[in-house]
Amino acid sequence: MPIFEYKCNECKKEFEKLVFAGEDNNISCPECKSMDVVKKMSASSFMGNNSLGKCATSSPKGFS
Numbered sequence: 001m002p003i004f005e006y007k008c009n010e011c012k013k014e015f016e017k018l019v020f021a022g023e024d025n026n027i028s029c030p031e032c033k034s035m036d037v038v039k040k041m042s043a044s045s046f047m048g049n050n051s052l053g054k055c056a057t058s059s060p061k062g063f064s
């Protein structure tokens with residue numbers, strides 16, 4: 001299940017929320033109820049064995 005991290009731009013509170021498909025555009029801050037929240041990338045939501053930045057150096061071709 002996708003758990004995303006969010007940060008509220010109003011009160012600066014950071015929180016995690018379990019988000020189902022189609023619900024991720026209707027997130028409000030649990031603290032101040034503001035809709036002005038930004039989604040953060042959570043490392044724990046990825047599979048785990050892909051280290052960020054590794055592909056940039058070890059695979060010069062493959063994409064594009």
Ligand SMILES: [Zn+2]
Pocket residue numbers: 008009010011012013029030031032033034
């Ligand atoms: Zn807030």
